[in-house]
Amino acid sequence: MRHSSVRGEGAPEQAAGGISGGGGPGASGAVPEPQGEGDGTSGVRRRRRGKRRVLLWTSSTMAFLILGTAGAGYLYYRHLNGSIQTDALNLGDNKLGGPKPNAFGQTPLNILLIGSDARNDKENQALGGGRDTFDGQPLADVQMLLHLSADRSNMSVVSMPRDTMIKMPKCTEPGPDGKVHPASKGLVQVNESLSRGGPGCTVAAWQELTKIPISHFMMIDFKGVVSMADAIGGVPVCVQENVHSRTKAGKGSGLKLPKGESVIQGEQALQWLRTRYGFEDGTDLGRTHAQHMYMNSMAREFRKNAKLTNPVKLNSLAKAAIDAMVVDPGLNKIDRLYDLSMELKKVPPGRITMTTMPWIQSPNDRDRVEPKPGEAEDVFRMVREDIALDGQDAKQPGGSASAPAASSSATPSAAPTATPPAKIPVAVRNATGGKDESQVKVKGRASDVVALLVGKGFTKATADQLTGAEDTTLIRYAKPEQAADAAAVATAFGLPADAVQQSAEVPGITLFVGKDWRTGAAPPAAPPAPTKAPDSARPLNGDDDKACMKIQEGFTW
The missing domain is CATH 3.40.630.190 (LCP protein)
Known part of the structure; x- marks a missing residue:
């Protein structure tokens, strides 16, 4: 039975569905029959999507x-x-x-x-x-x-x-x-x-x-x-x-x-x-x-x-x-x-x-x-x-892709902190198994990273008894006033700006050691960012006034 997120049964126009925005049958290359007929449960599901959804x-x-x-x-x-x-x-x-x-x-x-x-x-x-x-x-x-x-x-x-x-x-x-x-x-x-x-x-x-x-x-x-x-x-x-x-x-x-x-x-x-x-x-x-x-x-x-x-x-x-x-x-x-x-x-x-x-x-x-x-x-x-x-x-030259703040290097350093590293409490959680827990967590990894933090001057760092599940290493903080201190921790390890997040699920600044940092003294450097959207995103330029829709066979007059 299709769950409650699908509506439209009884709508004035019962256009067969698929995936709005580029999903559904097209993903496998299948072309819906012009008659709108389907077979089995999938066909029934598609027929239930109507005027409501396309509007x-x-x-x-x-x-x-x-x-x-x-x-x-x-x-x-x-x-x-x-x-x-x-x-x-x-x-x-x-x-x-x-x-x-x-x-x-x-x-x-x-x-x-x-x-x-x-x-x-x-x-x-x-x-x-x-x-x-x-x-x-x-x-x-x-x-x-x-x-x-x-x-x-x-x-x-x-x-x-x-x-x-x-x-x-x-x-x-x-x-x-x-x-x-x-x-x-x-x-x-x-x-x-x-x-x-x-x-x-x-x-x-x-x-x-x-x-x-x-x-x-x-x-x-x-x-x-x-x-x-x-x-x-x-x-x-x-x-x-x-x-x-x-x-x-x-x-x-x-x-x-x-x-x-x-x-x-x-x-x-x-x-x-x-x-x-x-x-x-x-x-x-x-x-x-x-x-x-x-x-x-x-x-x-x-x-x-x-x-x-x-x-x-x-x-x-x-x-x-x-x-x-x-x-x-x-x-x-x-x-x-x-x-x-x-x-x-x-x-x-x-x-x-x-x-x-x-x-x-x-x-x-x-x-x-x-x-x-x-x-x-x-x-x-x-x-x-x-x-x-x-x-x-x-x-x-000088465009966003080459500008300092748009690279994968950490920009949190742009937000200076008045708190010396020795006064910043940092909890470290072992999240090295990944989000899907596909790998066994590295034993003692939180303590290893605590030692690295202490070596960088963060002497109040401690290994948390709680663990996590993250694919990439992240730093989360609880209150807005902790943002600059969390940024300082990120800068110490060369983490990118988007690795620093505010969250109500942590009591303070917490470093989650992800699956990407199972060994070594620093997280691996991120690969260079793409410079253009992949073809699978079907990019369409706003200046393309020659764009013209291709017509499906059987729908011409």
Whole structure:
């Protein structure tokens, strides 16, 4: 029986599912039959995913739209401040301490865009369908991380498929008596994070998986999507052949476009963002690629400052955006949204890169995916280290990839501490077995590292009786005022900046000796960071105005 994270049964359009953002059948190269027929349990599961889920991808596009249009007109709408809905930024224990500034004091921004399938009013229910799920918990079915570089020269967007299986972190709802959602014992579908206390748990799940500190989130629901699409005024898109997204069984978005470029808006834009049948091989991988094309084209339109000067249109867009979104407290004012939009506006479309997290099919379920070993981490690391996914940093002297703060060397030393090493208590835990405990812990390893710390002047270091399970060596600290002291420990061993994390699960500064440091006097140096996103991420450049969707056989007219 399919678990509660899958909704949409009884929705007006029962488009067969797969994996949003590039998963599912496409992972094995299988092409869904145009008739929409399936066999066995997997086929039934795919058919249950309908209009509700694909509309969520529209929500993520609208989140991007909000950011892009804020600078065009939000200052005119200060009276909307009181209407902005907010929720806690991070409900997890691991706060990561925020993005690290570069050598010039500039700080990157990481913004998580979330699409919720909440059916909390008649508008959302009408758009979402699936009457049997009206009272269900909302799901974070769209998740995109927008990374704005520290020097504001480039922007990277990383989509995560909704059916990605991850280990869910512990999340605690706000308030003195906030409900505690314990960490999952096994893998859980990532979109369930929203039902574990709100968007702050989705942020926590991303941070736990990627180790990327998230600055803000923006969450969008169904309502407002169509009206906001109308308010855009039209976005150019391209198809390589005439296309009609409709199967003989009546499934599909209904999109019908002639070969070449068309300017779409309103319902037609919604159809483009929903289309699965008819694009590429008929899987969600093609649908995601089409959504990225749309977002890049939209960004180019905003750059031209066209179609968004009409006060009536701006008013309609602003109202639709405010009604449809929830943000963290750091974005709870129109001025703050405006300031953010001005930062985003500095990036030319040619330095915007859209990607999907590299994935593999889950070994236990062909309808689920997991992060692709190696290549998913490469993308996450590039974001953590502020390296542009388009590869241009490596070509430019002084670019992010060669800047001191973007390398894998430790930047915590940039945060000086007034505490001498001899006065810094450090607990050392043996975590050398790895997260999956695939290796036997090295006996006495914590004591060995304590001796190394004492030799470096940290005379209050002690071996903890508790152990851990980590693939890489980490330093965690409990309170913000301990951050600088934890950074000093990292610097002593040459650990990278992202190895230092704030966590409520430790009583003080704690060094976890990971599987990567089973022997020797220092952790092994990290290999050089990638300089360009892997092909498996399907990078799409924002300046590519020649991008044109390939059409699936059998869907032309």
